[in-house]
Amino acid sequence: MDKIVCTCGNINPAGTELCESCGRPLNQNISDKQVVDMRYEGSARRSQTYKTTIIDKIWNFFSSVKVGMWIIGIILIAAAIGTILPQVFYVPATNEADIAAYYERIYGNFGIIYYELGLSDLYSSWWFQGLVGMLGISLVIASLDRVIPLYKSLKKQKTKRHISFLMRQRVYGTGEVEEPIANIDQAEEKLKTMRYKVKREGNAILAEKGRFSRWGPYVNHLGLILFLFGVMLRALPGFYVDETLWLREGERLYIPETDGYFLESKQFIYETYSKEESEEVFGDAIERVGSIAKNYQSDVALYKGPEDAVAGNTEELSFVKEASIQVNKPLKFDNFSVFQMDFRLDELAKMTFQLQDKETQESFGEFTIDLADPQSEYPLVNGYKVEILEYYASFTEFVDGIPQSESPIPNNPAFLIKMYSPEYPNGETSFVMIKNTIEPLGENQHKLAFQSVETRDVSGLTVRKDLTLPLLGIGGIIFMIGVAQGSYWNHRRIWIQLLEDGQVVIAAHTNKNWLSVKKDIDEVSKVAHLPQYEDQQDKEAKKEKEEGV
Amino acid sequence: MDLVSLSSTLLFIAFIAYLLATILFGGAVKSSSSTNDNSKSYDRWGKAAITVTIIGFISNLSYFITRWIAAGHAPVSNLYEFTTAFGMMVVAAFILIYFIYKTPALGLFALPIAVLIISYASMFPREISPLIPALKSYWLTVHVITAALGESILAISAVAGFIYLLKNIDQTKKTKERFWIEAVMYTILLVVGFVVSTTTFTIADYKAEYTYVGKEEIEETMVYTMPALFGMNESVAVAENTFEPLVEMPPIVNAKKLTTVVWSIIFGTAIYILLRLILRKRLSLVLQPLVKKSNSQLMDEIGYRAVLIGFPVFTLGALIFAMIWAHEAWSRFWGWDPKEVWALITFLFYAVFLHLRLTKGWEGKKSAWFALLGFIIIMFNLIAVNLIIAGLHSYA
Numbered sequence: 019m020d021k022i023v024c025t026c027g028n029i030n031p032a033g034t035e036l037c038e039s040c041g042r043p044l045n046q047n048i049s050d051k052q053v054v055d056m057r058y059e060g061s062a063r064r065s066q067t068y069k070t071t072i073i074d075k076i077w078n079f080f081s082s083v084k085v086g087m088w089i090i091g092i093i094l095i096a097a098a099i100g101t102i103l104p105q106v107f108y109v110p111a112t113n114e115a116d117i118a119a120y121y122e123r124i125y126g127n128f129g130i131i132y133y134e135l136g137l138s139d140l141y142s143s144w145w146f147q148g149l150v151g152m153l154g155i156s157l158v159i160a161s162l163d164r165v166i167p168l169y170k171s172l173k174k175q176k177t178k179r180h181i182s183f184l185m186r187q188r189v190y191g192t193g194e195v196e197e198p199i200a201n202i203d204q205a206e207e208k209l210k211t212m213r214y215k216v217k218r219e220g221n222a223i224l225a226e227k228g229r230f231s232r233w234g235p236y237v238n239h240l241g242l243i244l245f246l247f248g249v250m251l252r253a254l255p256g257f258y259v260d261e262t263l264w265l266r267e268g269e270r271l272y273i274p275e276t277d278g279y280f281l282e283s284k285q286f287i288y289e290t291y292s293k294e295e296s297e298e299v300f301g302d303a304i305e306r307v308g309s310i311a312k313n314y315q316s317d318v319a320l321y322k323g324p325e326d327a328v329a330g331n332t333e334e335l336s337f338v339k340e341a342s343i344q345v346n347k348p349l350k351f352d353n354f355s356v357f358q359m360d361f362r363l364d365e366l367a368k369m370t371f372q373l374q375d376k377e378t379q380e381s382f383g384e385f386t387i388d389l390a391d392p393q394s395e396y397p398l399v400n401g402y403k404v405e406i407l408e409y410y411a412s413f414t415e416f417v418d419g420i421p422q423s424e425s426p427i428p429n430n431p432a433f434l435i436k437m438y439s440p441e442y443p444n445g446e447t448s449f450v451m452i453k454n455t456i457e458p459l460g461e462n463q464h465k466l467a468f469q470s471v472e473t474r475d476v477s478g479l480t481v482r483k484d485l486t487l488p489l490l491g492i493g494g495i496i497f498m499i500g501v502a503q504g505s506y507w508n509h510r511r512i513w514i515q516l517l518e519d520g521q522v523v524i525a526a527h528t529n530k531n532w533l534s535v536k537k538d539i540d541e542v543s544k545v546a547h548l549p550q551y552e553d554q555q556d557k558e559a560k561k562e563k564e565e566g567v
Numbered sequence: 568m569d570l571v572s573l574s575s576t577l578l579f580i581a582f583i584a585y586l587l588a589t590i591l592f593g594g595a596v597k598s599s600s601s602t603n604d605n606s607k608s609y610d611r612w613g614k615a616a617i618t619v620t621i622i623g624f625i626s627n628l629s630y631f632i633t634r635w636i637a638a639g640h641a642p643v644s645n646l647y648e649f650t651t652a653f654g655m656m657v658v659a660a661f662i663l664i665y666f667i668y669k670t671p672a673l674g675l676f677a678l679p680i681a682v683l684i685i686s687y688a689s690m691f692p693r694e695i696s697p698l699i700p701a702l703k704s705y706w707l708t709v710h711v712i713t714a715a716l717g718e719s720i721l722a723i724s725a726v727a728g729f730i731y732l733l734k735n736i737d738q739t740k741k742t743k744e745r746f747w748i749e750a751v752m753y754t755i756l757l758v759v760g761f762v763v764s765t766t767t768f769t770i771a772d773y774k775a776e777y778t779y780v781g782k783e784e785i786e787e788t789m790v791y792t793m794p795a796l797f798g799m800n801e802s803v804a805v806a807e808n809t810f811e812p813l814v815e816m817p818p819i820v821n822a823k824k825l826t827t828v829v830w831s832i833i834f835g836t837a838i839y840i841l842l843r844l845i846l847r848k849r850l851s852l853v854l855q856p857l858v859k860k861s862n863s864q865l866m867d868e869i870g871y872r873a874v875l876i877g878f879p880v881f882t883l884g885a886l887i888f889a890m891i892w893a894h895e896a897w898s899r900f901w902g903w904d905p906k907e908v909w910a911l912i913t914f915l916f917y918a919v920f921l922h923l924r925l926t927k928g929w930e931g932k933k934s935a936w937f938a939l940l941g942f943i944i945i946m947f948n949l950i951a952v953n954l955i956i957a958g959l960h961s962y963a
Contacts (some may be wrong), residue, residue, distance in 0.1 A: 083926045101905040302694035344702035357898035480898040505875040
């Protein structure tokens, strides 16, 4: 398309509405308006100029604020729907069938529908992420479409503007005053003391303040774009680690995804507030609630092995440091953090049994089973021996005579054993559970008598690496700078001109807070005689002024 | 007197001061509308009103500080403390805006809102509670106070919007606007209904204990402090001669909370009907003369300005500081917890507000309705998300 040459001689890019230099309206639509739209200074935006090719159409779709607002609106409503019932990651179930059953059991039919529609995992659905992606594209295109022409236009503006521009400003006034030049001089001085940047060209003044606030929206959009980009980076391998580590007291385990780091749990500490320690202040609260948790803490030692050391190989480890991991105080090393997230108290660790004669209760020796590492045989003195045929860590029930274990966590240990003795060299079979024994192959002479148990606490830790955090941080900071820039400063311009016919013209524009710019003009009017102005959009204020309120 | 009770007394003083200041702002508005000899008496009323407001605010701030010292942590750790702090900050935000724009009408509406928020807060357990491990962080202070401050400045925008609408909605014609502005009045009275009903039953010392079968099919007990309109699933009264629930609810519904809600509606509606019978006018029409002389454009600008001031503060506190803390405490900066999501919704909502205003020229009534809706979202996040939707932030 062709460039537009203004009467003043300035060559404007195609699509310009107000001449960049003098401000004359460049087409009939604009000159028909009483007040011109100054949001983008009437500059030539790509989206308003080119509308034919498919690229134009895509560009125009995403550059539209209206489209952007619809995208935000849909995201907003979808996000709200996702909070009606808990999302899957807050549901105490791991596989699909259990999750579905959970929604049905707790929330009934509504729960089933919610689950079936995928609303229970809404935020990771393709369509929700697609919407966020569209918002990102919209942010980029809408910003580019506006910021470049706006920048050019504000840079090229001349001090002296054409009357057809000034009369179409929202705040506008014209009239004759005595000694116009002296008054313009005074106005210029006054505006300078009010920290306006004042430019003068003959008998024309342009006083401008806070232009940089116009860039605020684009700066904050840039911050948001960087933030969204950072979030996307998480999907790339190597940027993000999210692992769970259950660590028992005394245990030393490889920390998943690290370069040969091992973590050993010295002890887990669980504390509640005691009424005694702060009776006066906290007594009532503790009384009402019962018990209030004070501290969850895992005392750990960190070890480093050679790069190729993996789970199981705990030799050649060098001690790195000791740490107490608390909630809000993660252990940090390299780019990793280990967080205190969960715990289980008093998990069974070791069980001690005695081999006895059932009738006489005579003992033939004791042995201890380490539940984390059960041996297949426990030899006792005098030819007595116990063999462990099967170990069921979390015994639930028999199905068709076969014992079932629901997990490898020793919640309800049970053993299928054989007891060897001089009387029974082929062994007697027994199924030993807590507080119960079954003799599946007939009456036995011997039994295992439960003696004692050792327990230990388990720390539930989260291992995290997130290399995107610096980018997210920078995005956040840039966003805040942009928002502050656009919110806490205003771009104000005041034009005063003496026209050739002796009329003095005053006009003003601000991107927001019109009352403040009017106050500024009133300040100037106190020292310099200027024509009365009116707000061409605020009819009520005009009416009130006339009524003398 | 120990620090804790001193703290409560200071809050009570602030409460009374706000009520008094409301009346004084009423005087200021009245005298500004009488045509002759107005400016002097207007000045007198206005000055007295803002002075009393500031005295109340200082007392309120002293409550906050003394409670902070007594507890050893910033008093923003449960629903009572947070909501009270929110009420205090609404007053702070009002004082800030008042010194920019000098509009008594704003005080006439902002202060009763603050009073109502503080009353609402007082209906929840007020004792000082020690911090659970997740809350033990200086980010508690930084995040919660910044977020509450942002929300309170945004609340001022809603007050300005409300005044704008009261003035500009034509009460003589039967319109949707007229209906909705009255609905806003009614909603405010529902909160009053909650406060009145809770207080009534607390004074009467009403208690009834029931056993019930919860959603995990375990038998539990629950103590009602209001006569049980709705019973929990398979609810059985523990003591004899206890009022039997009128309707039994399925296990998914917390019938105790539902009972509280319904009693609030009953009381609120009764108060509304009573007022209508006494005044013989729609309540929004009763308030209209008080805002007759407010400048619409001024109110519009205050509404917009408050969003401009509050939005960055809210974003910083409720999203950015929140993310930093969430990363320290819960190992991830974002986890789609309901409170987080509703903070994001609030953010997106005001982002839309600002865009529509800047680019589509949504000013005046549209802008005012938007501001009101924003406040409703904020209150929803404060009330409903804490009390109804379970999540990591349910500290009440």
